[in-house]
Amino acid sequence: MLKVEQVVKTYETVRAVDGLSFEARPGEIFGLIGPNGAGKSTTIRMIMNIIAPDSGSIRFDGKRLSESDKSRIGYLPEERGLYKKSRVGESLEYLAALKGMRLPDARASIGAWLERFGIADWRDRKVSELSKGMGQKVQFIGSVAHKPSIVLFDEPFSGLDPLAQDELLSAMVELKKDGVTVLFSTHVMDHAEKICERILLVNKGREVLYGPLAEVKERHGRNAVQLEFDGDATFVKDLPFVETVVAYPRWIEVELKEGSEPDQLFRAVAGRLRVRRFEAVAPSLHKIFVRLVGRSPDETNGAGAGEALRA
Amino acid sequence: MRKLALIVRHEFRMAAANKAFVILTILGPFLILAVTVLPTFVANNPAAMSGGRPVAVSSAVPGAAEALAAAYGGMGVEVSVTDDPQAAKAAVLDGSAAGYVVVEAGWPDSGRALFYSKTGVDATMYASTQAVLAAFARELRIGASGIDPELVRGILADAPFEVLKIGPEGSEESKTQDDFMEALFVSLSFVMVLYMTVLLYGQMIGASVVREKTSKTVEVMLSSVTSRELMFGKILGLGLAGLLQYGVWISVALALVKLAGPAFDLAVPASISPENLGWLLAFFLLAFFLYSSAYAALGAASEDEHHLGQLAWPLLLFLIVPLVMVSSFIMSPDSGLSTALSIFPMTAPLVMLIRVLVSDPPAWQLAASISLLLASVAGMALLASKIFRTGILMTGKRAKLGEIVRWAAVK
Numbered sequence: 001m002l003k004v005e006q007v008v009k010t011y012e013t014v015r016a017v018d019g020l021s022f023e024a025r026p027g028e029i030f031g032l033i034g035p036n037g038a039g040k041s042t043t044i045r046m047i048m049n050i051i052a053p054d055s056g057s058i059r060f061d062g063k064r065l066s067e068s069d070k071s072r073i074g075y076l077p078e079e080r081g082l083y084k085k086s087r088v089g090e091s092l093e094y095l096a097a098l099k100g101m102r103l104p105d106a107r108a109s110i111g112a113w114l115e116r117f118g119i120a121d122w123r124d125r126k127v128s129e130l131s132k133g134m135g136q137k138v139q140f141i142g143s144v145a146h147k148p149s150i151v152l153f154d155e156p157f158s159g160l161d162p163l164a165q166d167e168l169l170s171a172m173v174e175l176k177k178d179g180v181t182v183l184f185s186t187h188v189m190d191h192a193e194k195i196c197e198r199i200l201l202v203n204k205g206r207e208v209l210y211g212p213l214a215e216v217k218e219r220h221g222r223n224a225v226q227l228e229f230d231g232d233a234t235f236v237k238d239l240p241f242v243e244t245v246v247a248y249p250r251w252i253e254v255e256l257k258e259g260s261e262p263d264q265l266f267r268a269v270a271g272r273l274r275v276r277r278f279e280a281v282a283p284s285l286h287k288i289f290v291r292l293v294g295r296s297p298d299e300t301n302g303a304g305a306g307e308a309l310r311a
Numbered sequence: 312m313r314k315l316a317l318i319v320r321h322e323f324r325m326a327a328a329n330k331a332f333v334i335l336t337i338l339g340p341f342l343i344l345a346v347t348v349l350p351t352f353v354a355n356n357p358a359a360m361s362g363g364r365p366v367a368v369s370s371a372v373p374g375a376a377e378a379l380a381a382a383y384g385g386m387g388v389e390v391s392v393t394d395d396p397q398a399a400k401a402a403v404l405d406g407s408a409a410g411y412v413v414v415e416a417g418w419p420d421s422g423r424a425l426f427y428s429k430t431g432v433d434a435t436m437y438a439s440t441q442a443v444l445a446a447f448a449r450e451l452r453i454g455a456s457g458i459d460p461e462l463v464r465g466i467l468a469d470a471p472f473e474v475l476k477i478g479p480e481g482s483e484e485s486k487t488q489d490d491f492m493e494a495l496f497v498s499l500s501f502v503m504v505l506y507m508t509v510l511l512y513g514q515m516i517g518a519s520v521v522r523e524k525t526s527k528t529v530e531v532m533l534s535s536v537t538s539r540e541l542m543f544g545k546i547l548g549l550g551l552a553g554l555l556q557y558g559v560w561i562s563v564a565l566a567l568v569k570l571a572g573p574a575f576d577l578a579v580p581a582s583i584s585p586e587n588l589g590w591l592l593a594f595f596l597l598a599f600f601l602y603s604s605a606y607a608a609l610g611a612a613s614e615d616e617h618h619l620g621q622l623a624w625p626l627l628l629f630l631i632v633p634l635v636m637v638s639s640f641i642m643s644p645d646s647g648l649s650t651a652l653s654i655f656p657m658t659a660p661l662v663m664l665i666r667v668l669v670s671d672p673p674a675w676q677l678a679a680s681i682s683l684l685l686a687s688v689a690g691m692a693l694l695a696s697k698i699f700r701t702g703i704l705m706t707g708k709r710a711k712l713g714e715i716v717r718w719a720a721v722k
Contacts, residue, residue, distance in 0.1 A: 050533045051704065067537060075534035081527025085325065097317050098535040142531065 001026045001181050002047065002150060007056030009042050016042040018205035019056070024150070024183045024198075029176050031196035031213075032185040033285070035293075039205040040185035041078050044154050047183075048075050060150075071100040074148035078155045078185075080139045082127045088114075089123040092142055099146035106145060113141040117167060133164050140168065144175065151175060153184035157191055169195055189285040199285070203293045217282035223256045224287065225265055228277040239268055246287055253287055314536045315544050322548025326515065327555060335511075336556045339504070340563055361409035361436065365389040367399040371416035375424075375447055379412060382443040403427050410436050419448035479671065497582040498641050498668045501591050502661055504560070506634050509598045509660070512553050513606040513626065517619050519545055520610030520703070529703050538700040542611070543692075546603050553599055561588045582668060590667050597681070598660035600688045602626060608695035611702035612715040622712055629657035637665065644670035654680045656687035694719050 002024040009017040017039040024030040032040050046053045049065050060069055082091050089110065096106035114120040117137045122130065130138060136159055144151055153172070157165045172182050173195055186192055192199055192213075199216065201209035209216055227233070228251050236252060237245040241260035246253040254265060262280040269275060283291075326332060335342075366383060368390050370376040380390040388409070393399045402408035406429065415422030424444050426437040453463050474486040520542075523529045532541050568583050605626055613619035633640070633652060640649050644666045653663040654676060663680045666672045701718040702710070 045530075048534050050530060070535055073534065075531065077527070077530035077534070079527040079530065081529070081531060083325070083528055084526060094317070094321055095531065095535070098314055098532075100313075139531075 001061065002183065003057075003059045003062075004043070004047065005057045005059075007043065007046060007053045007058065009039075009046060009051070009053050015205055017046070017053070020200070020202065020205070020207060021056075022200045022207075022210060024181050026181055027176060027179045028197045029172060029182040029184070029195050031192035031199040032183065032202065033187070033189065033192050033199055033289075034185075034202035034208070035187055037204075038187075038202045040187075040202065041154050042205075043202075044075075044152050044183075044185060045077075047152060048073070071146065072149045074143035074146065074151035076140055076143040076151070076153040076156055078158075080136060082135065082139060082142070084126070084128040086127055087124050088119075088127055088130070088138055091127055092138065092145055095142045096146045099148075101146045109145045109147060110141060113145055116171070117141070133160055136160055137164065137167075140171070144171075144180075148180065150181040150183070153182070155186060156184055157186060157188060165191070189289060193285050201285075201289060201292070208292050209288070213285075216285075216288065220283055220288045220291075223258070223260070223262075224281055224283040225254045225256065225262050226277070226279045226281050226284075227252050227254065227265075227269065227273075227275065229269070229273040229275050231273040233269075233273055235272065236265075236269065239265070241265070244287075244291070246284075246290065253281075253284060255283060255287065255291075315540045315547075318536065318540060318544025319548040319551065322519070322545050323551045325519075326549050326552040332552065332556070336559050339556070340560055361388045363389075364407060364409040365391040366436075366440075367391050367393050367402060367408045367411040368414075369393050369396065369399065369412075370414040371422070372414045372418050372451075374451075375414040375418070375444070378447040379440070379443055382439070386439065400427055403429050409433075410440070412440055414444070419444075419451065494582055494669050495638075495641055497587075498665050499637065501587070501668060502634065502637055502665055505591060505595055505598065505661055505664055506630055508553060508556070508595060509602050510627070510630055512549055512599055513602040514623075516545060516549055516603040517606035517610035517613070517623060518616055519549070520607050520699075521613050521616050521619050524611070524613075524703060524706070525615060533703075538703055539696045541703075542607050542696055542699045546600070546607055549603065550596075550599055553595070557592050557595060561592065564588055587668055590664060593681075594660040594664045597684045597688060601656065601660075601684065601691055602630075604688070604691040604695040608698035608702065609715070611699040612705070612710050612718070613702075614706070614709050618709055622715070625712070630661070633658045633661040633665075637661075640665045641669050645672065650676060654683060656683050659684050 004023070005021045007017055007020050008015070020039070020043060022030075022032075032043065034040055042051070045051045047058055047065075049058075049070075058065065060072075063069075065073075083094075086094070089107075092110045093103065093106050096110065097103065101109070111120065111123075114123055117140075119134055119137060122134065122138075127135070127138070140153075140156065143153070156168055156172075160168065169191065172184070176182055176195075196213050198212045199209070200207060201216075211219075227236075230250065233247065233252055236242060236254060237247070241257050241264050243255040243257045245255070256262065256265065262278075266278060269278075366379075366388060368376045368379055369392065370379075376390070376392050380392075383390050391408070396411075396413070399408065399411040403411045410433070411427035413423075413425040413427070415424070418424050426440055428437065450460070453460050476484040476486050478484060523532070523541075523545075529541075536544075564583055565585060565588065568585075606623065609622045609626075610619055613622055639646075640652075640662055643649060649662060649666060650672075652658040653666050653672065659680045663672070663677070667677070697719040698715055702715065
């Protein structure tokens with residue numbers, strides 16, 4: 001469906017994208033994952049032919065993207081924007097028309113989406129009256145209303161409350177069910193973990209990891225435990241069989257040294273913590289990323305995790 | 312083409328379905344009339360200037376007050392004779408009298424004639440007073456000298472003098488000072504309309520492009536259309552709005568000339584002719600495309616509207632210079648300077664329009680001016696679309712004009 005090969009983009013002195021290659025297959029959800037400034041948006045813009053790569057190739061079904069192909073693609077840019085003075089419905093109809101959709105079809109599709117997100121009443125309101133979250137939803141509709149066969153979402157969850165994030169996640173899963181190829185970028189590993197079939201983990205413009213999510217997790221071992229508890233768990237990182245710990249006040253993820261068993265940890269914490277949940281898991285993407293890159297992908301709430309790693 | 316048409320329609324609606332646009336379209340002709348014709352009209356008409364207030368007169372010379380009253384009466388200004396200088400001056404000061412004329416005893420040989428004014432700049436009022444008193448003084452002196460008044464009047468009578476304008480087919484048309492003033496007003500109004508609309512539309516395009524950047528709509532747009540379609544869509548959409556506006560104005564002007572003029576016996580200036588209105592529209596279109604392409608490119612290169620203002624000053628200069636020099640173009644439409652500036656593309660629309668209105672420029676100059684303009688429009692559009700493509704995605708950098716022009720060289 002979409003094949004990106006050895007793409008390079010340099011801005012003045014910064015190599016934003018440094019030889020990335022990946023493929024998004026028909027009807028899958030593909031995650032482009034990495035910290036801020038990893039080159040995700042630049043990659044997506046190059047796929048959209050908004051900026052040209054310095055070298056490398058981007059192909060849709062084996063062909064270069066032509067202007068007429070743009071109607072098959074839906075794009076949600078990282079920087080959202082709608083004409084503020086227009087009405088919600090008109091704005092969306094305009095965007096759909098530019099994608100070649102006929103007005104009655106566009107109206108029906110837009111109506112269904114507005115309904116789905118519970119903002120049908122806002123159809124005749126001015127865009128400038130929308131709250132940030134609603135604006136995001138409207139923009140999302142703008143990228144899918146014309147029934148594209150592939151959608152590119154750049155940080156689709158940023159600025160949305162958890163409820164709206166869930167709405168969006170389920171909308172993306174539904175798109176996939178309808179056979180749409182979904183490619184999205186995020187720096188929040190949880191989102192990727194929930195819905196991606198395959199991922200490309202990037203850092204500083206380069207590939208860190210690439211492949212099916214399940215396989216990635218497999219490759220990086222199953223020797224981890226997630227623990228929910230009440231009490232003080234600082235002692236855990238000093239246990240002899242513990243490799244690393246990602247710690248939050250009431251939740252930790254512990255990676256065990258090779259040859260150790262989750263059972264050992266269970267015995268060590270029993271009695272010292274009030275354990276609410278104890279689960280042997282494949283390490284989270286977050287954990288894998290931290291281990292491979294050496295820092296947290298999520299600048300805002302990842303600082304604690306990074307500290308835990310060094311400790 | 313379909314996408315371009317969609318953008319044109321969208322931009323047209325955004326521009327035209329706008330209160331400011333509707334108001335300007337309706338009020339435009341009145342505004343232009345107000346800034347060009349009315350002040351001159353008021354300044355040249357004592358009745359309009361006195362605003363219905365009387366002029367106070369106290370005279371120690373018999374007949375002077377009567378002569379002034381007769382002359383002012385003819386101009387529609389009332390005269391009130393007074394012998395209380397304090398009250399008359401107070402009336403001037405509080406605005407209840409338009410002026411206070413004092414003719415002292417012994418005038419015109421030993422006494423003075425005085426005009427008290429509140430502002431000191433109401434030249435029309437005191438010039439007409441001066442003229443009336445000068446004529447009256449002449450009568451007094453003739454009477455005192457014992458010469459036959461009829462003889463003197465015969466000597467001083469005006470000698471016939473006529474100005475004739477030769478038409479291309481050898482026709483002759485009588486011209487007066489009023490005709491000149493009329494030509495001046497009409498040309499001035501037309502040039503003002505052209506200047507204001509080109510500037511307004513240019514800045515609207517620039518602002519609309521900057522908004523596209525600052526509101527971040529540009530990326531969504533570029534995921535569907537090319538940067539070229541976006542730019543020309545905006546220009547054509549707004550151009551269509553401009554055409555609509557001109558359509559309304561020209562219809563109003565023509566209705567005035569063809570219907571209201573004859574029906575109410577109004578003296579509509581002859582230079583408001585369909586032909587001249589056609590020239591106005593033609594030069595508007597040429598200037599619009601030239602300047603709006605340039606503004607679109609600069610808008611794309613700007614960080615915000617303030618930055619756009621800084622970048623656009625050379626464009627403004629090309630529009631303002633002809634406007635400042637407008638009276639010299641009107642008085643000598645075929646001078647070397649007028650000719651040169653009417654052919655140089657950036658100033659051609661304004662200057663050539665003046666020349667066409669007040670003179671009859673040679674066909675080759677007209678052809679040269681218009682074909683150069685057409686070529687410049689094409690060149691500017693090409694240059695602009697290249698700058699636009701680079702600039703529209705550029706953020707966080709306040710580019711200088713030189714840099715921006717170099718973007719056009721990017722293949």
